[in-house]
Amino acid sequence: MHWLDGLIQGVLLGGLYAQYALGMALMFGVMRIVNLTHGDLMILLALTGISLAARFALGPWPVLVILVVLGAIIGLLLQRLVLDRVVGSDPLPSLIATFGLSMALQNAMLQFWSADTRSLGAGGIAQASFQIGSLFVGVLPLIVLLTATVLTGSLDATLRHTRFGRALRASSVDVEAAAMTGVNPKNVYAGATAIAVAILGFAAVFQSMRATVAPADGPFQLIYAFEAVIIGGMGSIWGAFLGAMVLGISQSIGFRIDPGFGILAGHLVFLLVLALRPQGLMGKV
């Protein structure tokens, strides 16, 4: 039961990680950019949400709507002002640019919000749970998992079946050829980044409802998102979801072995996948 509980909690934790990972899978799939501010943007959205909720006495759901819209706007600006200038075959400029931006963002947040950890009041839902046999399952983590599943499904369907999705896949294979067929890669890139950061709006709300956020947390979320994408297999949206599950389960089981071993267990499983199946669980060879 102890281990079954660990497994279930791991899957639920994986739901949160999937929300971090989706945006990263999308951006890398299209632009082959790793945006190192990924985690920091999530924290920025979360802290903004917490402050808005406190200032205007908003519940978590209005905050979610605001953050998703705000995320899309931030994504658009990020792409237009920074990423458009550094995207290219050489990964170094985009890495360094987002590295610098991440450092600036973290410290700006530290200055503005101080180093305190904060969280978003979720009302009764944070404590609510129901019982299956002898196991307790929290309502909020279940909502997080369901949201992650719906987001993954919608994103996957968008990529497969819409005009935007086709343009996006075309650009990811060959930007120049896509441009020749009438796709505007700059718009596609902007759209992809906007979606990626908008999804972080969901992650921001759920992270601050389930746990706490502090300005320096971003890099850890970035690493979890990255590990989920690699474990799942690059270029696969459902792969990122699966990778997030594997990471969540590894950490959850690890915590039950030894509290100091939880996060480390996640990293070790990641390295193990890298050693044994470098293309990822769902990646194409």
Next chain:
Amino acid sequence: MTETVAINSDGPGIVRVQRQTTSGFVAMALGTSMIAAIGSMPWWASQGQIRDVVELCCYIAVAAMWNLLAGYAGLVSVGQQAFVGVAAYAMFVMAQLWGVNPFFAVILAVSAPALLAIPTYALLHRLDGPYFAIGTWVIAEVMRLATSIFAYVNAGAGMSLRVMTGYSADQRAMGVSFLCAFMLLVTVGGSYLLLRSRYGLALTAVRDNPVAAASQGVNVGRLRFLIWMAAAVGTGLAGAVYFLAQLRITPPSAYDPNWASIAIFVVMVGGLGSLEGVIIGALIYFFADRWFGEYGAIYLVVLGLLTLFMAIFARGGVWGVICKIVDAPWFPTRRTLLEDKP
């Protein structure tokens, strides 16, 4: 320094390859005297000055190694603190737990990052560009977390280098200063020798276009591994020297991501792919830290934005700007053909 090469006996006659320049001679003389000055610090500098110079030298060493990785081998790492920490811990274990002379332990300790470099490269070389970078970060996190639960090195509480109480302040200053001069010689001097050698030619080719370099017979994979290994050793040496001066180590300080930030800032602001840039960048960072460090978070925001600005608008950094104005390399690696007129 010119080499005479007979390229074609019935062609334009004997052609000489010139590699040294006047600015290079001046810089070489200045550099040698700087290293001698650093080595002789106990005879002229105060304790505080020695501490500052050690810190500056560690920045230069770590940045010079990062420059080799990112500027030449195309390996962008944001996890160099893994090597800083593992070497520093190895030095503490050897000196404090095994009773090795601490100054000697600094040199022996670089075997730890060398050993760590092998499996990490084996795992990470499968990752593409940006993913390689975050992979190195995961390695550094693994090292930090594993050290935090490793009871042999006192886990999260860290260790103190109590054996240093057996040495007088003068002896300590002398040991640290010698090691510092040695570290500069190995990292900066070593980088320069490497870049001047035929490996340097191969590296420059790999930097410009790995595929084309491979087609010219350069074993790109092996070269990258060698650079990864060399950078691990150099970075580790800096870590061991730094923590020898600190006398105290904890997992968060040893595996501080700030090392990667410093290396990236120094190289990007100074000028990627040049040794001159490393030295200029390290000086800028060092003095900016001294003068503006008191502003805390705001100062780091500016540092971050400056890195962003450099990545977008001035990829060559400060040295790149200087090069456009005056052609006077301190570490000339270019080969100029001189033709003897009959």
